[in-house]
Amino acid sequence: MYKYNFNSMSTMVQISINKELFANDLMPVYKLFASVEDTCSRFKETSELSRLNKQMGQEVEVSDQLFSILAEALRYYKETNGVFNPGVLSAMENSGYTQSIEYIKGQELSASTLLAPEVTNAQPYQLNEEKQTVVLHTRIDLGGIAKGWVIDRAAEILSSHGFGFINVGGDIRIFGTLPRHLNIGIEDPFDPSKIITSIQVSDGAVATSTSMKRRWKVEGNVKHHLIDAVSGEPSASTIVSSTVTAPTATEADVLAKVILLLGEDRGKALLAVKKNPAVLINEVKEIWKGSE
Numbered sequence: 001m002y003k004y005n006f007n008s009m010s011t012m013v014q015i016s017i018n019k020e021l022f023a024n025d026l027m028p029v030y031k032l033f034a035s036v037e038d039t040c041s042r043f044k045e046t047s048e049l050s051r052l053n054k055q056m057g058q059e060v061e062v063s064d065q066l067f068s069i070l071a072e073a074l075r076y077y078k079e080t081n082g083v084f085n086p087g088v089l090s091a092m093e094n095s096g097y098t099q100s101i102e103y104i105k106g107q108e109l110s111a112s113t114l115l116a117p118e119v120t121n122a123q124p125y126q127l128n129e130e131k132q133t134v135v136l137h138t139r140i141d142l143g144g145i146a147k148g149w150v151i152d153r154a155a156e157i158l159s160s161h162g163f164g165f166i167n168v169g170g171d172i173r174i175f176g177t178l179p180r181h182l183n184i185g186i187e188d189p190f191d192p193s194k195i196i197t198s199i200q201v202s203d204g205a206v207a208t209s210t211s212m213k214r215r216w217k218v219e220g221n222v223k224h225h226l227i228d229a230v231s232g233e234p235s236a237s238t239i240v241s242s243t244v245t246a247p248t249a250t251e252a253d254v255l256a257k258v259i260l261l262l263g264e265d266r267g268k269a270l271l272a273v274k275k276n277p278a279v280l281i282n283e284v285k286e287i288w289k290g291s292e
Helices: 023-040 048-053 064-079 089-094 143-159 249-262 264-274
Strands: 002-008 011-017 059-061 125-128 133-136 164-168 171-175 182-188 191-201 205-210 215-218 221-224 239-246 278-282 287-290
Touching (some): 023 048, 023 064, 048 064, 143 164, 143 205, 143 249, 171 182, 191 205, 239 264, 264 278
Antiparallel strands (some): 002 011, 205 239, 239 278, 278 287
């Protein structure tokens, strides 16, 4: 397999494919990632999302790309009864997540900069498909779902050249037909240098959501980026790592996050219904595997 790496969206993008690719083959993938970052990064003042977040309550026409991602996010918001909720940006910032994670990871932040938890119960925005417009009811973050969205589109581009997979920060999407399944190691959430279990995939995608990687402290209290929209606080779920397979990277990313936020009982119950193969690790390092 030929391997190609580049950095985007604050992580490493790794492409493994059975045929050698040249600059002209890879350029559409590079441009796609750069475009989605320019559209959806909440840390870029000039991004389309940052501009949109400053126009709450107004009807704003948006690009094809942003509208597509917003439509996906709203569909999953409705399907999960609001457990997946892009409208938690203020809650994330109120917990201290105001800069890209590399600047705050493991840091002790001042409580004086934080605000009270912000509870988000209402639908975060409305879309008008005919006019391709959006009206925000609250400020939004699209980081996770934008990553899944761009992985799926990149896989479509790469599938015209051969078979393989694309790995973006641990979220993997297979394209073409692999000659054998992938055995994907799952990190120990308490010690990322160790692999403690694995999951097998032969098509589709796999994604992991964890509350252990993006962490910081406020007055000695640990905070993380996975917000419970009901409380407005970082989730208190006993699941610390949720790895889920699905037909697309977007669905896998959303479902992994939803399972973690639901917690062990409700998360396992949902997986029993959906039957997506999954691996959950809880705070005492118990490993649970479903639908194998």
